[in-house]
Amino acid sequence: MTLDRRRARLAEARLYAIVDTGYVAADRVLAVAGELVRGGVDLLQFRAKNWPQAEIVKVGRALRALLPAFDAPRPGPLFILNDHPGLVEEMGADGVHVGQDDLAVASARAQAGAGVLVGKSTHSLAQAVAAEREGADYIGVGPLFATPTKPDYAPVGLGLIGRVAAEVRVPQFCIGGVNEKTLPEVLSAGARRVVIVSDLLRSGDIPAYCARVRAALAGTRLD
Ligand code: TZP
């Protein structure tokens, strides 16, 4: 898969889910990923903080095998690994996600390989602009609200969404405390793409939850 094809897919993406091992037990990772695929998420990130690398590779390869290919009749989500650009190739991931305290985008790309997407977390307008200049293929913007998934970060507030949209061209995924309850105000503030972690993972019916969120996102226009 070429970088151009991956970027084209990213340009259409609206709903980003994270299989976070802080919420999903190791023996549930594949089943939950399958539910997210059934829900039609556009990106699926595997986030296994504090796992040994060998374990991340093992489960990551199983995830890759489970996710439908891009050219399948119903294509699967882009598969993104959190951290560890050096493991991307052997897992066959489509991309890697780095934070402000991780590697620079260029270093992550050099380690992950030429065709791989690189996403970066940002928490301010300056960081968002800098991430695009650094060459990030997409950015995360947040946390919009206080969230137990990232407890050490101060919320950035909904006002940042519009300011980033005015300055940045790469896709922006709004994150942090996004859920079905907050989604209307997040969309009203200008968000067109979202990441939902805990509320989605805890929902009793992941495919149905995804369908409702996708319908709400589809009611807003991508520029
Ligand atoms: N980066 C900024 S907020 C966040 C990350 C990974 C966590 C979002 O999780 P939740 O549970 O959807 O608030």
Ligand code: MG
């Ligand atoms: Mg990181």
